Amino acid sequence: xxxxxxxxxxxxxxxxxxxxxxxxxxxxxxxxxxxxxxxxxxxxxxxxxxxxxxxxxxxxxxxxxxxxxxxxxxxxxxxxxxxxxxxxxxxxxxxxxxxxxxxxxxxxxxxxxxxxxxxxxxxxxxxxxxxxxxxxxxxxxxxxxxxxxxxxxxxxxxxxxxxxxxxxxxxxxxxxxxxxxxxxxxxxxxxxxxxxxxxxxxxxxxxxxxxxxxxxxxxxxxxxxxxxxxxxxxxxxxxxxxxxxxxxxxxxxxxxxxxxxxxxxxxxxxxxxxxxxxxxxxxxxxxxxxxxxxxxxxxxxxxxxxxxxxxxxxxxxxxxxxxxxxxxxxxxxxxxxxxxxxxxxxxxxxxxxxxxxxxxxxxx
Amino acid sequence: xxxxxxxxxxxxxxxxxxxxxxxxxxxxxxxxxxxxxxxxxxxxxxxxxxxxxxxxxxxxxxxxxxxxxxxxxxxxxxxxxxxxxxxxxxxxxxxxxxxxxxxxxxxxxxxxxxxxxxxxxxxxxxxxxxxxxxxxxxxxxxxxxxxxxxxxxxxxxxxxxxxxxxxxxxxxxxxxxxxxxxxxxxxxxxxxxxxxxxxxxxxxxxxxxxxxxxxxxxxxxxxxxxxxxxxxxxxxxxxxxxxxxxxxxxxxxxxxxxxxxxxxxxxxxxxxxxxxxxxxxxxxxxxxxxxxxxxxxxxxxxxxxxxxxxxxxxxxxxxxxxxxxxxxxxxxxxx
Ligand SMILES: Nc1ncnc2c1ncn2[C@@H]1O[C@H](COP(=O)(O)OP(=O)(O)OP(=O)(O)O)[C@@H](O)[C@H]1O
Ligand code: SF4
Ligand SMILES: [Mg+2]
Numbered sequence: 001x002x003x004x005x006x007x008x009x010x011x012x013x014x015x016x017x018x019x020x021x022x023x024x025x026x027x028x029x030x031x032x033x034x035x036x037x038x039x040x041x042x043x044x045x046x047x048x049x050x051x052x053x054x055x056x057x058x059x060x061x062x063x064x065x066x067x068x069x070x071x072x073x074x075x076x077x078x079x080x081x082x083x084x085x086x087x088x089x090x091x092x093x094x095x096x097x098x099x100x101x102x103x104x105x106x107x108x109x110x111x112x113x114x115x116x117x118x119x120x121x122x123x124x125x126x127x128x129x130x131x132x133x134x135x136x137x138x139x140x141x142x143x144x145x146x147x148x149x150x151x152x153x154x155x156x157x158x159x160x161x162x163x164x165x166x167x168x169x170x171x172x173x174x175x176x177x178x179x180x181x182x183x184x185x186x187x188x189x190x191x192x193x194x195x196x197x198x199x200x201x202x203x204x205x206x207x208x209x210x211x212x213x214x215x216x217x218x219x220x221x222x223x224x225x226x227x228x229x230x231x232x233x234x235x236x237x238x239x240x241x242x243x244x245x246x247x248x249x250x251x252x253x254x255x256x257x258x259x260x261x262x263x264x265x266x267x268x269x270x271x272x273x274x275x276x277x278x279x280x281x282x283x284x285x286x287x288x289x290x291x292x293x294x295x296x297x298x299x300x301x302x303x304x305x306x307x308x309x310x311x312x313x314x315x316x317x318x319x320x321x322x323x324x325x326x327x328x329x330x331x332x333x334x335x336x337x338x339x340x341x342x343x344x345x346x347x348x349x350x351x352x353x354x355x356x357x358x359x360x361x362x363x364x
Numbered sequence: 365x366x367x368x369x370x371x372x373x374x375x376x377x378x379x380x381x382x383x384x385x386x387x388x389x390x391x392x393x394x395x396x397x398x399x400x401x402x403x404x405x406x407x408x409x410x411x412x413x414x415x416x417x418x419x420x421x422x423x424x425x426x427x428x429x430x431x432x433x434x435x436x437x438x439x440x441x442x443x444x445x446x447x448x449x450x451x452x453x454x455x456x457x458x459x460x461x462x463x464x465x466x467x468x469x470x471x472x473x474x475x476x477x478x479x480x481x482x483x484x485x486x487x488x489x490x491x492x493x494x495x496x497x498x499x500x501x502x503x504x505x506x507x508x509x510x511x512x513x514x515x516x517x518x519x520x521x522x523x524x525x526x527x528x529x530x531x532x533x534x535x536x537x538x539x540x541x542x543x544x545x546x547x548x549x550x551x552x553x554x555x556x557x558x559x560x561x562x563x564x565x566x567x568x569x570x571x572x573x574x575x576x577x578x579x580x581x582x583x584x585x586x587x588x589x590x591x592x593x594x595x596x597x598x599x600x601x602x603x604x605x606x607x608x609x610x611x612x613x614x615x616x617x618x619x620x621x622x623x624x625x626x627x628x629x630x631x632x633x634x635x636x637x638x639x640x641x642x643x644x645x646x647x648x649x650x651x652x653x654x655x656x657x658x659x660x661x662x663x664x665x666x667x668x669x670x671x672x673x674x675x676x677x678x679x680x681x682x683x684x685x686x687x688x689x690x691x692x693x694x695x696x697x698x699x
Pocket of ligand 3 (some may be wrong): 069
C-alpha cells in the first residue's frame with residue numbers, strides 16, 4: 001500500500017489533471033454493481049462514451065440492459081438514501097472537467113438540478129402528488145438560486161409557457177393529477193430546465209404517453225436543446241424514438257455497450273447482430289404488417305450470471321460463425337469499425353458485411 | 365372544499381343518530397326479545413331488594429311498559445330539552461342535555477361525564493403528543509437506516525411496548541417512580557388550578573399509554589417511510605439537488621404520515637371515550653373509570669351515557685380525519 005502511495009497510483013487517488021477529458025461529458029469504464037441476496041447484479045459493467053455540448057446521445061437497449069442505472073449514476077443518485085450503501089460504483093464520470101464518481105456527495109448534489117437535470121418516464125409518479133406543479137418547479141429553482149418565492153414563481157410561469165402549457169399563470173397553481181399526461185411531461189421538462197442545465201438526461205420521456213403526444217414531446221426536447229445548447233442523453237428501448245433526434249446512438253446489452261456510433265451509421269450500416277435485431281423489431285409504416293417485425297428471440301441475460309464470452313451469444317443467430325467457439329469463451333471488446341463507430345462482436349468484417357447486405361438489410 | 369365539509373358533517377350527524385339508535389336498541393330491545401318483562405327490566409336499574417314503589421317509578425320514568433320508539437323519543441327529547449324524573453316522594457330535574465339518571469347512585473349521568481371529561485382529555489392529549497413525537501421520530505430514524513443498531517433496538521422496544529400489558533407497565537411505573545422514588549404524585553389536579561402538578565400526576569400515565577401507542581406508530585411510520593422513500597417523486601426531489609434532510613421531511617415524511625392520520629384519529633377518538641385500564645391502574649377519575657364502575661355495578665344509564673359519548677368522539681374524530689385528509693392530499697377533494 002505504501003509502495004503504491006509513493007508512486008501516486010493508489011486506489012481512490014484523485015485522477016491527475018492530464019487525464020481530464022476534453023469532451024463535455026465523458027464516461028469511462030463505468031461499473032455499477034448491486035450486491036443482493038441472490039448475488040452481485042452487474043447492472044452496468046464497463047461502459048464508456050463521450051458527449052459534446054449541443055449534441056444528443058441516444059441510449060437504446062431492451063428492458064434491464066442498464067440504461068436507467070447509467071443515467072442515475074451520472075446524476076449521482078445511486079448512493080443516496082437507505083439503498084445508498086448497497087451499491088458498488090467504479091470508473092469515471094467527467095462532467096465539464098469535474099470527475100463525479102469519486103467526488104464529495106455534497107459537491108455532486110450542488111451540480112444536480114443545476115448543471116445536470118433529468119426527465120423521468122412517468123411524470124405522474126415522478127411528481128409529488130401533494131404539491132402544486134408550480135411549487136415543485138419553484139423548489140427546483142430555489143435550491144440553486146437565492147431568490148424570493150415570487151421571483152421563482154415568475155420563472156416557473158415563464159418556463160411553463162416555454163414548454164407549451166396554455167394559461168401558465170393559472171396552471172402553475174394546479175396539482176399534477178389535474179394535468180393530462182402530455183401536459184405533465186411538459187411540466188416535468190419545465191422543472192428540469194428551470195436552472196438552464198448544460199446536461200439533460202431524459203429517461204424514456206415518452207414511453208408513458210400516447211403516440212401523438214410522444215411526437216410533440218420529442219419535438220419539444222429537440223427545440224429546447226437547440227435553444228439552450230445543452231447536451232442531451234435520451235434513453236429509450238425504441239430506436240424509432242431516437243432516429244430523428246439523436247446525433248449518436250449507443251446500443252446497450254446486459255450492462256455493456258455493444259455498438260456505438262453516429263446515428264446514420266447505426267441505421268444504415270449497423271454492425272452488431274443485436275442492433276440488427278433492434279432494427280428488425282422497429283415498426284415501420286412503409287412495410288406490410290407480416291414481414292415487418294423480427295423481434296430478438298429469447299430472454300435478456302441474467303446480470304448475476306452473465307453468459308461467458310459474448311453476453312448475447314445464447315440469442316445470437318450468428319454465434320457459431322466466428323471460429324473456435326470464441327463467442328462463448330472470450331468477451332468481445334469494443335473495436336472501431338469506422339470513423340467514431342465501434343462494435344463489440346467477434347464476427348470478421350467480411351462476415352458482418354456479408355450478413356448485413358445479404359440477410360438483414362433486404363428484410364428491413 | 366366548503367361543500368365537501370358540509371357533506372361530511374351531515375354524514376357524521378346521520379351516523380351518530382344511527383349509532384344512538386343501535387345502542388339504544390341493544391339496551392332496550394334485546395332484553396325484551398330475550399323475554400324479560402317490564403318489571404324484570406326495571407329491577408336491573410335499582411339495587412338489591414327493590415320495593416314495588418321503586419320498580420314502578422323506574423318503569424314510569426323510563427317508559428319501560430311503552431313501545432321502544434316511545435322510549436327512544438323520550439331519551440332524545442331528554443338530550444335536547446331535559447327531563448324530569450318523578451321518583452314518588454321526590455322529583456329530580458335533569459337539565460338538557462339529559463343523558464339519563466342513575467337510580468342506583470341517584471345521580472344524573474351528564475354532570476358525571478362532564479366533570480370527568482377533563483381528566484380523560486388531559487390523559488389522552490398528553491399521551492398523544494408523546495406517542496406521536498416518540499413513535500414518528502423512532503420510525504423515521506429506523507426507516508432511514510434499516511437494519512442499523514438503532515433500527516433493531518427501536519423495533520425491539522416497539523415490540524415490547526405492544527406486548528406488555530398496561531397492568532404491568534403502569535403498575536411497575538407507579539411502584540417505582542411514585543411509591544418508591546416519590547417523584548410523581550398520584551392525585552389529579554386540574555390544569556387550571558396547578559399546571560405543574562397536573563403534569564406531574566399525569567406524567568406516568570402519559571408515558572405508560574404513550575409507550576403502548578408509540579410502539580405501533582413507530583412501526584407504521586417505519587414501514588410508511590420505507591415505502592415512500594422508494595417512490596419516484598423522492599428520486600425527483602433528489603434529482604433537483606435538494607439536501608437529503610429536505611427530501612426526507614418535505615417529500616418523504618409528509619406522504620408517509622398520511623395513512624397515520626386515520627389511525628391517529630381512531631385512537632384518539634377511542635381514548636376520549638375513556639382509557640378504561642389506564643384510568644383504573646392510575647386511579648384517575650375519568651370517563652373510563654366511570655365506565656368500569658358502572659359496568660361492575662351493572663348500572664345501565666351511565667353505561668348508555670358513556671357508550672354514546674364514546675360513539676360521539678369516534679364519529680367526531682372520523683370527521684376530523686376526513687377533513688384533514690382533504691387538506692393533506694389534494695386528490696381527495698375530487699371524489
Ligand atoms: N438498486 C438496485 N439493486 C439491485 N438491482 C438493481 C438496482 N437497480 C437496478 N437494478 C437492476 O439492474 C438492471 C438494470 O436496470 P435498469 O433500470 O438500468 O434497466 P433499464 O435498461 O432502464 O430497463 P427499462 O427499459 O425497463 O427501464 C435490472 O435488472 C435491475 O433489476
Ligand atoms: S460476438 Fe458472437 S454471439 Fe456476440 S454478437 Fe457477435 S456473433 Fe453474436
Ligand atoms: Mg429504465
